[in-house]
Amino acid sequence: MAAKAQKLNPDGYVHARDVEEYQRLRDQASMWQHATEAVLDRVGLKAGMSCLDVGAGPGAVMRLMADRVGASGRVTGIEIDGKLGAQALADLRAQGGATFAMIEANVLELDTVPGAPFDLTFCRLFLMHMQEPVAALEKMFLWTRPGGTVVAQEFDFGAIAVEPTCPAMAEFNRLFEGVFRGHGRNLRAGRQLPAQFEAAGLGLPDGTLAEAKYLPLKEMAPMLIGVYQGLFGAAAELGIADATRAEGFKADMAEAAADGRYYCLTPILIAAWKRVA
Template identity: 75%
Template structure:
């Protein structure tokens, strides 16, 4: 078994390495339609300015660029300077909009270069934070009057494999153990309306959710990647088990190859509010 990497000093429970960032790119592709749907509903248009908080490898920034065009500007806020530097190079090489990155921890920042923006956005960020309402308050402050605050978060209550799959039971044991043990929010998506209201935004103008029910063969690599990336955080909590980890990878690959199994994904829930 590979050795678990050291936990991240910034508290991110997943690994921060090339494998994790590739997993995030794959995940972004899986949920691209759900994010594009919201961009259509809020009328993201040419010339607008956007802030993507927790931008990572820049997948959402690329979707924004497709809509704001060469006259628009997009800023990514990212805590990991290495991935921000790489993403900025890639985005500028592809072109399509004006791109910039701010390297920093959103929890500690009070100001962001380029604010206020027409759209402030985050995806799969609030579930990792102990005070999501404080971040929504900052997003509100960094948004122009008439602009829009948008958040998309998972609700993990739906995730399951049918028929019953022993490998999925091990995934749930480790995943839920890490998330609960490190104080992460398993129900962040369904809590967005209440969090928007608590942040002074008021209840959302709209919500959108998407869930997928797909063959396990199309989801197994993602599940294995998530599991592997959580091992260091699991080790901190004393719930990492090398024998179980090895068996999980084998059994998940076998179940994927079997062809009978289907995976119900988490629900990705989005909410948005126009600032007055």
Template identity: 75%
Template structure:
């Protein structure tokens, strides 16, 4: 089991390793349709330039490329240079657009190459930020007049398993304990309009919300992956130990195989604003 350690200095409370990055790829597949719909709604089209802020494994960059085509520019910012380089290699192998990757800390980066962009986008970033307004201010500054700023964030208020599933109590205990212990925002999605206002963007021009209700058999491995990625931070708070973790994995796998349970996912909420 991973040694307990402090949260990553960039605000990410999960571990940063190959297992976590694969979990992010799996998670991206679940929300691919929701993000593609938002990109269509804001009018991303051929030849445009776009920026994915904290781009991770590159899943959103691929969706952007599908819309901007070979004449478009798709740029990602990722603090982990190894992950960013791997994503860039994969994207360029698939082709579809001019891909660029920037290895940088958002809080020290002033102006990324290629700015200003037609679209500046982040997904599941602001919930990890102690001051998301600063990030939105930067995104607005990096967006050209007539371009669009988009944020897409989870709201964890709805997540549940039906019928009542005892093992979810252990998941929620560690998940909520780590997020609250590190001051992370579990309601980031519903707070996007207020954060846009605070960043000087004004009232969003549009919003969107997506949620899934899936058999727990489809979500059990994802929930185990989230728990494992939070284990180090949980152990630091005294919330997690090897015995509890082992029991959780066994019980969640059994619940997933049971066939009775369904999982209501977090709500993925998007808001966007066109710059003037």
């Protein structure tokens, strides 16, 4: 891994925006597909409905939405990264299945969204990147029709671990927590959803759903290495990145993954939802 010290994005997003990171987002989306499908089904997303995905990234959740709303339904995304959003929209339209739109914008700077109010307003792995998550939820609330549903599905990093203890995980945690804390990001976004819903005026959630996985480290090591690499630029800005350490991390992680005895407890993906009165 050639650790790249690329600068933090102008909007403050801590992950890199390059081909490797876009692929990591797609791999991450595959990993958590069933957890998101379970929530979409639980809140009753059905044929003909309209939905909004905030911080849509590569469009994987928009695909799951389209599979449920079908040809008579509408699926809109908001994504600040124009390149990623345009690719997502092209892929979605090529596959078809619903009417798609993508808005290139910072969600916090939008007053209205074409197509609002929606039956479902959704975000995944998005509030954890916001310095003002409640302001983002307030927007989602505003863009949801009475009787519609607001859903957020966010990671909680409170339990992430590798067992038995391995040096690579200590280095991962050092860099990851350093970047998240150093840039004012939230390591406990998942568990804080009920309080944030309440602060946004939605009231406490109608329901929550949580999922974690416990996997052989060899299945998680590429993701952990990808996250580390993607955060390296933000870590460099904080003065906590070190190319020699990065090489050591990658070698230690590869060795532990090949060993076969190490298992990884993933972050917990926690969803909360609320029907709007």
